[in-house]
Ligand SMILES: NC(=O)c1ccc[n+]([C@@H]2O[C@H](COP(=O)([O-])OP(=O)(O)OC[C@H]3O[C@@H](n4cnc5c(N)ncnc54)[C@H](OP(=O)(O)O)[C@@H]3O)[C@@H](O)[C@H]2O)c1
């Protein structure tokens with residue numbers, strides 16, 4: 001089968017389409033014929049080698065998969081060939097203390113499709129039944145592939161971890177990103193006021209169209225001062241920070257007393273400066289969040305299936321142009337999700 005593989009770490013120019021062996025279904029597994037697969041920033045990090053790749057080369061990424069069940073392994077109970085499915089990219093053991101408590105994203109062996117195992121930038125993938133969910137007919141494969149990873153991450157971060165409430169001020173950084181475009185919608189649905197920061201005038205307009213109440217351009221003036229003024233120097237209740245090193249210190253500074261800083265990523269680096277006096281005197285909470293548990297995934301998917309949360313698609317590339325899709329995300333040109341489609 002065809003896959004968009006890389007044989008060594010590096011930039012988007014390392015991606016090429018090659019023939020790799022078609023997977024066989026294990027017990028309780030389905031072979032999914034991939035129709036569309038979304039790119040995440042995470043795929044860039046895997047390609048660049050930010051985290052050690054245990055699988056070896058060639059490798060191919062892609063966790064956000066939508067497709068059709070092509071083959072059923074022994075004991076596959078809930079799906080049959082021909083079923084349209086959407087995939088939850090989280091991999092968990094189901095047996096550890098966290099899994100037993102229903103906290104799958106804390107699993108001691110937690111992994112993600114497209115990192116722990118090769119992903120969906122390929123014609124077929126073998127997946128456990130627990131990763132599959134039926135896809136309604138009124139959602140296209142491209143739309144579906146724009147959803148699972150970023151919506152579950154934004155949902156757990158804002159709803160479970162930050163416990164956002166109607167009337168609160170929520171600051172969302174890197175607002176054109178995949179998680180951020182999901183987070184803006186979730187925060188609005190919860191009744192919060194959304195303040196957002198992005199990087200170009202065009203993106204400012206797109207972010208406002210998506211529902212943000214206020215959007216600033218980080219390349220124009222001192223946006224942190226403007227944000228403070230917009231809250232009458234009170235500060236915001238919650239910051240969703242996926243940027244890391246470049247914004248961490250200012251994110252903490254921008255919080256109101258009792259505010260919550262939710263960290264879900266570090267696009268610009270792992271280390272941020274923390275003023276401890278600010279944290280204890282203002283009684284701030286710094287909360288980490290990763291992906292979601294099965295219940296949160298199902299809760300947020302329900303809202304997507306009801307069209308109350310909408311996939312945000314930036315662009316669609318065929319598998320043969322996967323390197324261009326990676327490049328677009330690497331350049332930070334996108335608004336929302338870059339999708340790769342597979343014709344087979
Ligand atoms: N913990 C988890 O479970 C989890 C899940 C998903 C993602 N993540 C992490 O969260 C981050 C975002 O992921 P994503 O897939 O949403 O990424 P994405 O779609 O590639 O978006 C990243 C956005 O960050 C902004 N950005 C980049 N460099 C910046 C800088 N120097 N200063 C300020 N903003 C900058 C840009 O937005 P603007 O152009 O709008 O400024 C860019 O579009 C990644 O680091 C990813 O690994 C973590």
Ligand SMILES: [Zn+2]
Nearest residue numbers: 093096099107
């Ligand atoms: Zn586990």
